[in-house]
Amino acid sequence: MKKALITGVNGMDGSHLADLLLEKNYIVYGMERRSSVKNRTNTGHLEHKEHFHFLTADMTDQNSLYRALRDSEPDEVYNLAAQSFVGSSWNIPMQTSDVNGLGVLRMLEAIREYEHDTGRKVKFYQASTSEMFGQMVENPSSETTPFYPRSPYGVAKLYSYWMVKNYRESYGMFACNGILFNHESERRGIEFVTRKISDGVAKIHLDLSDKITLGNLDAKRDWGYAPDYVEGMWLMMQQDEPDDYVLATGESHSIRDFLEIAFDEIGISDWEQYVGQDPRFFRPAEVEVLRGDATKAKEKLGWTPKTSFEALVRKMVRSDLALIQKQLGGRL
Numbered sequence: 001m002k003k004a005l006i007t008g009v010n011g012m013d014g015s016h017l018a019d020l021l022l023e024k025n026y027i028v029y030g031m032e033r034r035s036s037v038k039n040r041t042n043t044g045h046l047e048h049k050e051h052f053h054f055l056t057a058d059m060t061d062q063n064s065l066y067r068a069l070r071d072s073e074p075d076e077v078y079n080l081a082a083q084s085f086v087g088s089s090w091n092i093p094m095q096t097s098d099v100n101g102l103g104v105l106r107m108l109e110a111i112r113e114y115e116h117d118t119g120r121k122v123k124f125y126q127a128s129t130s131e132m133f134g135q136m137v138e139n140p141s142s143e144t145t146p147f148y149p150r151s152p153y154g155v156a157k158l159y160s161y162w163m164v165k166n167y168r169e170s171y172g173m174f175a176c177n178g179i180l181f182n183h184e185s186e187r188r189g190i191e192f193v194t195r196k197i198s199d200g201v202a203k204i205h206l207d208l209s210d211k212i213t214l215g216n217l218d219a220k221r222d223w224g225y226a227p228d229y230v231e232g233m234w235l236m237m238q239q240d241e242p243d244d245y246v247l248a249t250g251e252s253h254s255i256r257d258f259l260e261i262a263f264d265e266i267g268i269s270d271w272e273q274y275v276g277q278d279p280r281f282f283r284p285a286e287v288e289v290l291r292g293d294a295t296k297a298k299e300k301l302g303w304t305p306k307t308s309f310e311a312l313v314r315k316m317v318r319s320d321l322a323l324i325q326k327q328l329g330g331r332l
Contacts, residue, residue, distance in 0.1 A: 001051070005074040007031040007059065007107070008081035012187040013127065015042035017078060017230040018052065024234070027051045029072035031081065033058050042187045059103030065110040069122070076237050078125045079107055082157075085191055086131060089153035090284055097156045104160035108167045108175065115173075123174040123237050126164045129157045130181040130222065130248070130290045140222075140293040143179065143246055150285040165244070174242045178233050181248035181292040184312060185226035186319035193255060194223070197262050198316035202324050204274055205266040211274060215281030217259070220252040220289045225307035225315075235301040248292020249305045261313040266321075 004021050008014045009030030021028050030043060034056045046052045055071060057064035059081050069077070082100045083089065089096040104126060111122050133141045134150035149155045161177050168175040188195040193214060200212035224247070232247045263271035297303045307315075 001025055001027050002075045003027045003029065003073055004076045004078060005029045005031060005055070005068060005072045006078045006080060007057075008079070008084075008127075009054075010039055010041075010043050011080060011084065012042065012185055012189070012226055013183075013230055013233075014078075014080045015046070015187055016185065016227050017080065017233060018043065018046055020227070020230050020234060022046075022049060022051060025051075027053075029053050029055050029068070029074065031055050031057050031068055059099050059106065062106040062110055065107050066113060069110055069114040073120070074122060076123045076125070077107070077111065078127075078233060078237075079104060080127045082127065083153070085189075086151050086153045087281070087283060089151050089156070093152035096152050097159075100153065100156035101159040105163050108163060108173070112167070112171060112173065121174065123242070124164070124176070125233055125237055126160060126175065126177050127233075128161045128164075128177040128179045128244070129154070130179060130292060131287065132158045132161060132179065133290060134287050136289060136291075139289065140248070140250060140291040141246070142293040143244055143296055150287050151283065161244075168242055176236050176242040177244040178236055179244060179246045179292075180229055180232075181222040181224065181246070181290060183224040183226045183229040183247075184316065186316055187226070188316070194258060194316065195320075197255075197258055198313070198320045199324075201262045201266055201317050202320035204268075205321065206324060206328075208324070211276055213276045213278050213281070214255065215277065215279075215283070216286060217255045217275070217277065218288070219286065220254045220291070222248045222250070222252050222291045223258075223309055223312060224249045224305045225312045228305045228307055232297060232301065232303045235297075235303055239301070243300075245297045245301065246292045246294050247297055247303065247305075248294045249309070250291065250293060251309060252289055252291040253309050257309075258313055261310050262317050265314050265317040
């Protein structure tokens with residue numbers, strides 16, 4: 001059986017990827033930071049799986065990364081660990097850069113050392129991001145589009161992107177970048193705008209709230225469904241040669257579009273009265289539009305997104321309705 005190490009396993013992508021790899025008969029090691037309180041909301045269902053194991057390590061500690069490699073003996077490493085909230089990166093730019101930028105370099109060095117010590121070859125996937133495009137030079141953006149990041153998050157991710165390419169070319173490592181445009185699911189963290197909307201809409205429907213407060217409603221993103229995208233990650237790692245790929249739907253939709261469908265799911269058409277805006281939620285440097293061109297992934301990997309934007313939004317609202325009702329003991 002193949003073995004895989006997933007950093008950031010407790011996040012949205014990490015948990016979906018763990019599910020996929022277990023279905024494909026991998027032995028999966030999920031890396032998490034040492035903490036007095038474990039956040040396994042997305043991975044609790046994996047705790048008693050025969051072929052799933054948690055490991056403790058930290059992207060800021062290279063020795064711990066090497067130990068994680070030694071303990072898991074992986075064929076594939078998927079680096080999904082990050083300070084993942086773009087908006088927070090202006091408030092914690094040093095931490096964002098340390099984890100999202102230097103953390104990737106530490107993992108590359110740990111893998112290089114591990115390969116040297118053991119003679120084993122390890123494939124490495126880096127979770128890059130459409131935020132590297134930032135102020136789009138081309139619409140849609142592809143693997144050849146120049147980058148123009150507009151946040152400390154995007155800048156740190158761009159550093160790691162180039163480090164992956166450099167280690168691939170310098171040391172012959174199987175290392176690839178997945179440049180994924182926005183993708184969501186029912187497991188998205190509550191601080192992200194998409195989940196903030198689906199959770200807020202569910203609470204309004206259940207008379208637990210009367211308002212959702214957001215930032216820029218006109219920002220447009222290329223949104224897909226996370227389970228579709230983790231399949232793309234896996235496909236990149238099954239190729240004979242490493243390369244970098246954009247994963248995207250090729251469509252862009254605004255926050256207003258997301259709100260319209262989310263409120264329609266609960267039968268509300270005049271949604272504007274339930275939505276407020278707060279300057280605190282606007283970014284210092286806004287990215288107005290992101291849209292990707294996944295032609296290369298389609299042609300070389302055979303990958304295409306399966307879930308429409310509308311289906312994604314409705315899935316998230318339905319999930320939050322069910323979750324809140326369960327939390328309330330089914331009384332509503």
